[in-house]
Amino acid sequence: MKRIESAKNPQIKQWKKLQTKKGREQTGLFIIEGAHLVEEAAKAQMKFEALLITDESQLDKRWNMDKRHVYIVNGTVIKELSETDSPQGLVAIVQMRALSQNIAARGQWLLIDRVQDPGNIGTMIRTAEACGLTGVILGQGSVDLYNGKVIRATQGAAFHIPVIKADLLQVIDEFQANNIPVFGTAFEDATSFRDIEEQAQFALVVGNEGQGVAKDILSKCKQNLYIPIIGQAESLNVAVASGILMYALKPTRQ
Amino acid sequence: MKRIESAKNPQIKQWKKLQTKKGREQTGLFIIEGAHLVEEAAKAQMKFEALLITDESQLDKRWNMDKRHVYIVNGTVIKELSETDSPQGLVAIVQMRALSQNIAARGQWLLIDRVQDPGNIGTMIRTAEACGLTGVILGQGSVDLYNGKVIRATQGAAFHIPVIKADLLQVIDEFQANNIPVFGTAFEDATSFRDIEEQAQFALVVGNEGQGVAKDILSKCKQNLYIPIIGQAESLNVAVASGILMYALKPTRQ
Secondary structure, X not given: OEEEOOOOOHHHHHHHHHHOHHXXXXXXXXXXXXXXXHHHHHHOOOOXXXXXXXXXXXOOHHHOOOHHHEEEEOHHHHHHHOOOOOXXXXXXXXXXXXXXXXXXXXXXEEEEEOOOOHHHHHHHHHHHHHOOOXXXXXXXXXXXXXXXXXXXXXXXXXHOOOEEEOOHXXXXXHHHHOOOOEEEXXXXXXXXXXXXXXXXXXXXXXXXXXXXXXXXXXXXXXXXXXXXXXXXXXXXXXXXXXXXXXXXHOOOOO | OEEEOOOOOHHHHHHHHHHOHHHHHHHOEEEEEOHHHHHHHHHOOOOEEEEEEOOHHHOXXXXXXXXXXXXXXXXXXXXXXXXXXXXXXXXXXXXXXXXXXXXXXXXXXXXXXXXXXXXXXXXXHHHHHHOOOOEEEEOOOOOOOOOXXXXXXXXXXXXXXXXXXXXXXXXXXXXXXXXXXXEEEOOOOEXXXXXXXXXXXXXXXXXXXXXEOOHHHHOOOXXXXXXXXXXXXXXXXXXXXXXXXXXXXXXXXX
């Protein structure tokens, strides 16, 4: 174990750059904070570059942490790397997992088209994992997966389910070549989600908070689904809508 | 129309206090920002104490705004009252609507037990309104409805559906006295939401992000529901779970 006493330490300054997308992309590292996320990352055997704690008692044996990567620091150092108001005195630097860019276009997938809010993206990944989907595909123009807010909102689900960046138009072709139905979401020319059967395999495309799924994507889908709106709301929150649709399509009866 | 040129104007200082719960409770006023929320509030005939705009062209005739309540201000004044990074140059001070504290315990209601995140509460109100529920009841210990983040996440739904503060234990007794089934949410002693029929009338109780619904409330419910979790997640986000359950219980087939 090592000690770092100052937020101005050059190593801390390097890690602070991981708060930006550029810093993450240049190093393949990202920051997580709080005991829950550290535990989920350890369980998923993510590789830790560093674990920073303020007190040795925070170190849980089950994390199986290589002591050479553990740093004892003070609260100021934690605050420097944390993006939340009340960091729990626990921050880690974790290696991104190299994911195959070849998606076996089989199974049950959530495809995300240009969703902007990191909390929405994170919640959607959390729900996809909970619902037992095969994976999540982020199209161009969605928020970066390793954004701190996204990772916090996933509650660790991103360590347990493949989250892949890909061109959605191309991916949809691959699903359809494998005879796997691709469902878009739209209000026009669409079927109520209540009138759809559960699907052994599927791809579900959800889209941008204001504009929904892009037209060129919708026109490629086998069928578009909608959720009936009875009140005066113009739409549902995209993470809520995705949750309703994933649980409608995925067979989860035991 | 009047003009206010300085963020230090005493009236602006008074309104700034509405960013706190105490300030809102003392005056019965709250702040909204952005054209969409102003439009929703106007459509719902909420009473405007003031509408602050940076440019007269922002005034939409359909809002039917009493010109005596319109203030032309500069961007600094807007920023002073706004809680977002990119206010759209449009802020309004609106009167809370006096809601009857006598809930006719009939219809379809969402009951919220100690949910802490303002974004979650706002999203749940938005979903309840979209789903056509009768109203939402906030128990003790949930975030204040007029918190700026709650109102923004509702996207205006709070102007279209009753949102009432009440003692949940007492309210549940009233529903049950009227033979309206009250469904809790829990993982133990619970039924999968897939095995429940749509209900003409119901109350659905959802709870705190970490702890769920309080035990004394659960023990009063007619039946507890769960959403199957296939992955490694411990739970779903409460707004997503509420959305899935509201749409499962509410008859929305046309």
